[in-house]
Amino acid sequence: MNSTFKKNILVIDNLTVGYQEKNKIKIIANNISLNIKRGSFVAIIGKNGIGKSTLLKTISKVLKQLNGSITINGKNINEYSYRELAKTISLVLTERLPESQLTVLELIALGRQPHTNWIDTLSKIDIEKIEWAIKETNLEKLRDNRIDELSDGQLQRVLIARALAQDTEIIILDEPTAHLDMHQTIKIFELLKKLTHKTEKTIIISSHEINLAIKTCDQLTILSKNKIYSGTISTLMVENAFENLFSSEIVKFNRTLQQFVINKN
Amino acid sequence: MKKSTNISIKNSFILLSVLLIVFFFLNISLGSVSIPFEDIINIFTGKSISKESWHTIILDFRLPKAITALLVGSGLSVCGLLMQTLFRNPLAGPFVLGVSSGASLGVAILILGSSVFGSFFVTNSISNWSLVIASSLGAFLVLFAVIISANILRNTMSILIIGLMFGSLTAAVISVLAYFSEAQQIQQYLFWSFGSLGNLTWTEINVFSSIYCIGIFGSFTIVKTLNSFLLGENYAKSLGVNIKRSRIIILLITSLLTGVITAFSGPIAFIGLAAPHIAKILFNTSNHKILLPASALIGAIILLICDCIAQLPTSEFTLPINAITSLFGAPIVIWLLIRKKKIFV
Numbered sequence: 001m002n003s004t005f006k007k008n009i010l011v012i013d014n015l016t017v018g019y020q021e022k023n024k025i026k027i028i029a030n031n032i033s034l035n036i037k038r039g040s041f042v043a044i045i046g047k048n049g050i051g052k053s054t055l056l057k058t059i060s061k062v063l064k065q066l067n068g069s070i071t072i073n074g075k076n077i078n079e080y081s082y083r084e085l086a087k088t089i090s091l092v093l094t095e096r097l098p099e100s101q102l103t104v105l106e107l108i109a110l111g112r113q114p115h116t117n118w119i120d121t122l123s124k125i126d127i128e129k130i131e132w133a134i135k136e137t138n139l140e141k142l143r144d145n146r147i148d149e150l151s152d153g154q155l156q157r158v159l160i161a162r163a164l165a166q167d168t169e170i171i172i173l174d175e176p177t178a179h180l181d182m183h184q185t186i187k188i189f190e191l192l193k194k195l196t197h198k199t200e201k202t203i204i205i206s207s208h209e210i211n212l213a214i215k216t217c218d219q220l221t222i223l224s225k226n227k228i229y230s231g232t233i234s235t236l237m238v239e240n241a242f243e244n245l246f247s248s249e250i251v252k253f254n255r256t257l258q259q260f261v262i263n264k265n
Numbered sequence: 266m267k268k269s270t271n272i273s274i275k276n277s278f279i280l281l282s283v284l285l286i287v288f289f290f291l292n293i294s295l296g297s298v299s300i301p302f303e304d305i306i307n308i309f310t311g312k313s314i315s316k317e318s319w320h321t322i323i324l325d326f327r328l329p330k331a332i333t334a335l336l337v338g339s340g341l342s343v344c345g346l347l348m349q350t351l352f353r354n355p356l357a358g359p360f361v362l363g364v365s366s367g368a369s370l371g372v373a374i375l376i377l378g379s380s381v382f383g384s385f386f387v388t389n390s391i392s393n394w395s396l397v398i399a400s401s402l403g404a405f406l407v408l409f410a411v412i413i414s415a416n417i418l419r420n421t422m423s424i425l426i427i428g429l430m431f432g433s434l435t436a437a438v439i440s441v442l443a444y445f446s447e448a449q450q451i452q453q454y455l456f457w458s459f460g461s462l463g464n465l466t467w468t469e470i471n472v473f474s475s476i477y478c479i480g481i482f483g484s485f486t487i488v489k490t491l492n493s494f495l496l497g498e499n500y501a502k503s504l505g506v507n508i509k510r511s512r513i514i515i516l517l518i519t520s521l522l523t524g525v526i527t528a529f530s531g532p533i534a535f536i537g538l539a540a541p542h543i544a545k546i547l548f549n550t551s552n553h554k555i556l557l558p559a560s561a562l563i564g565a566i567i568l569l570i571c572d573c574i575a576q577l578p579t580s581e582f583t584l585p586i587n588a589i590t591s592l593f594g595a596p597i598v599i600w601l602l603i604r605k606k607k608i609f610v
Contacts, residue, residue: 062499086505093499098353100495100551113493114505120489120554166504 005074008035009169009202010059015068017051017058025066028054032068034221034230036204038169041196043213044206046223046245052206053094053174055223059204060089060172072170086114090166092159092173097147104150104158105143108133111165133164136195153184160191164199171195173205185209189216210245211259233258274555277548281562285335288569292331295576298322326463329470333462334568336477337530338540342564343484344519345537346544346556350491351515352425358538359523362411362424362516363431364404368527369458370435371403372396376454377442393464396457397528404524407431411520415512421498424516459585460531462572473529480522484557487514491553533568535590539598540564546601567594 004011016030029051036042044052057063059070061077070077072088080088090111102110111133112126122130134143137157147155156176163171176192177185189209193216196203207213213220214233221230222241229241236242242253242260254261294305300323304314308323344359352361359365375395414427443451465473490511493501498508526533544559545551571589 057499060503062502081505082502082507083505086503089503091500091503095497095499097500098495098497101545101549102495102551106550106552107496110492110496110504113489116489118486118489120492 004035005071007037009038009073010036010204011071012036012059013069013071015055015058015070016066017054017063018066019054020064020066027066029223030067032223032228034228036202037219039196039200039202040218041193041216042202042204042219042221043217044204044221044223045208045210045213048208050223050225052223056172056174056204056206060091061085062091083114086166086168088168089170089172090163090168092156092163092171092176094174094178097155099148102147103143104139104145104147105130105134107147107158108139108161108165111162111167114166129167130165133161136164136198137161137191152179153181153187156180156184156188157191160188160195164195168201170202170204173203175206175208177207177209186212189213193217214258274548274550278558278562281559281566284566285562285569288566288573289331289335292334292569292573293323293327295573296322296327297576297581325467329465329467330463330572331569332470333465333473333530334572335565336474337462337526337533338536338565338568339561340477340480340522340526340564341533341537342540342544342560343481343557344522345539345564346541346553346560347484347491347515347519348537349541350494350553351512352421353494353497354425355542356538357425359519359526360432360532360534360537362428362520362523363407363435364411364428364520364523365527365532366432366435367403367405367407368400368524369403369532370438371399371401371406372457373439373442373454374403375399376457377439377446377450379450393466393469397469400528401524403435404520404527407435408516408520408524412513412516415516416509421512424512457531458587460533460587462530462568462586463583465529469529473525476521476525480518480525481561483514483518483521487511487518488553488557491515491557492551495551531587533587533590535594536564536568539594540567542598543567543601 012032012034015032016027017032018025018027018029032055044055046052054063058065059077061080065077072080077085108130109122109126112122112130113120116122116126134140137160139157139161142150142154142158147158150158160173160176163173173192177188180188189212192203192205195201196218219230219232220236221228222236222245224244227244229236229239229244231239237255237258245253249263251260252263253259290305294300294302298319300319304319305323307314308320314320341359345357348357348359348361349355351357410431411424411428415424418424418427443454490501490506493504493506502508540563541556541560543563544556547563548555548559550556568590571593572586574593575584575586575589577584
């Protein structure tokens with residue numbers, strides 16, 4: 001058991017995710033068990049509404065877990081304080097930011113909050129981390145721009161920089177390429193892959209870019225109605241996981257190309 | 266973090282502080298009795314002055330009034346800023362929680378109720394303290410209800426609606442009370458609702474300013490949380506903020522400040538909504554480390570100016586402060602908005 005926790009930064013066991021309101025419980029997905037290796041770039045894929053975002057929000061404790069256990073670094077997530085968790089997991093969500101007059105630099109600096117004192121003074125280390133995050137995401141030219149002046153792709157990079165500045169072992173991104181064009185999408189995937197290998201952080205994303213995820217990610221987790229597949233591309237191919245993703249005939253997995261292709265009938 | 270913006274922020278703060286001091290002394294020097302400026306300086310420095318009565322006028326009437334204006338203006342502005350950030354709504358102000366409506370209800374029951382319920386209230390003359398106690402009780406009753414609903418409700422917007430509902434409810438109760446009251450009582454209540462910065466004794470100022478200090482200090486301790494709220498509640502949570510606790514702290518500070526201000530000076534409109542917007546437009550930032558002191562300074566300055574106007578220099582009359590704040594303030598905000606074209610939370 002100990003070796004599982006050593007190798008895997010995140011261990012999810014028999015988890016049920018969903019929403020709890022007063023006495024009504026709406027279960028989105030259950031029986032989720034998976035391990036995520038330290039320092040890997042992981043994509044969670046699956047159909048719309050299967051529970052990708054709900055799962056990510058539960059792992060980051062934005063939503064309460066309904067059942068099962070989530071263990072991060074060998075410690076149950078419920079034993080983490082808010083601040084401790086904020087030092088372990090950083091988030092990039094799909095929701096729109098409220099309108100404000102924040103600049104790129106100010107927004108990235110907010111990532112340092114779990115590390116700063118009560119009045120939020122930035123120490124030398126804080127400033128170093130912020131500058132490093134700006135450099136890694138290539139935002140030097142935009143640093144003094146206001147966030148409402150940015151394009152979707154630029155804003156996504158700023159949000160990734162904020163998560164980097166938070167300096168956590170795990171970064172979770174919910175559909176980081178949702179509103180982006182093909183070029184920007186590939187750039188974000190490559191940035192995330194580069195960051196994983198350079199910083200040894202664990203980056204977990206949810207995505208609909210299956211073909212791109214197959215090409216760039218170290219590990220894939222496929223959520224489907226009956227079963228959850230998780231592993232490297234080759235293990236998933238042995239398990240016929242990709243064939244089970246879409247039931248329709250419109251999109252099919254081509255084993256030789258290792259890509260999904262559109263059926264031309 | 267750019268140097269040039271840092272300098273301009275520093276300069277703006279120096280300018281605002283100078284304006285505050287200027288209008289503070291201008292406020293003291295204006296009134297129905299004209300007192301030469303040198304004599305005012307002499308009174309503060311303890312030198313001899315030409316007329317002994319001036320001593321009393323300045324130290325026991327005008328100085329407490331100017332201090333009240335300062336506390337009320339800055340306190341309401343800070344509340345407004347907190348509410349706008351918490352609800353991420355530019356229309357939010359200190360009165361949205363219905364706390365001041367609660368205070369009004371307390372006072373209405375005290376003044377109007379005495380004619381409706383007759384002998385229940387023994388004395389006819391209503392002292393300042395009983396007004397303060399009645400409005401504090403009303404404010405805290407509503408505060409209590411708001412905090413309870415904040416604990417039950419997960420959605421921040423629902424709290425806003427509930428606050429507005431409390432406002433409507435109390436307004437309705439006041440209408441009913443007024444319907445059954447005599448003209449004299451209605452007039453007395455109306456005068457209270459006009460707002461007044463004067464008539465506070467030094468003891469009252471001491472009580473007022475101690476509670477004010479607690480509220481202001483409290484708001485400075487949550488600057489970090491307020492900044493994290495700029496990203497929305499989910500991001501704030503992911504930055505380690507305890508949302509529920511922070512929400513209650515913000516509500517407590519606002520209610521405490523609004524409650525005590527309304528108790529001592531009546532429901533003063535406009536400042537709490539406008540001053541934070543003026544600060545946001547002037548400083549071009551959403552950072553609460555800057556906005557909090559800036560709103561406080563601007564609110565205090567506006568109220569001091571409004572009070573100068575309300576005194577109608579060299580005249581015996583004093584206009585209701587509540588009318589002046591909106592009469593002169595609203596066009597300024599409209600003008601600023603049209604110029605800047607955009608408003609931020």
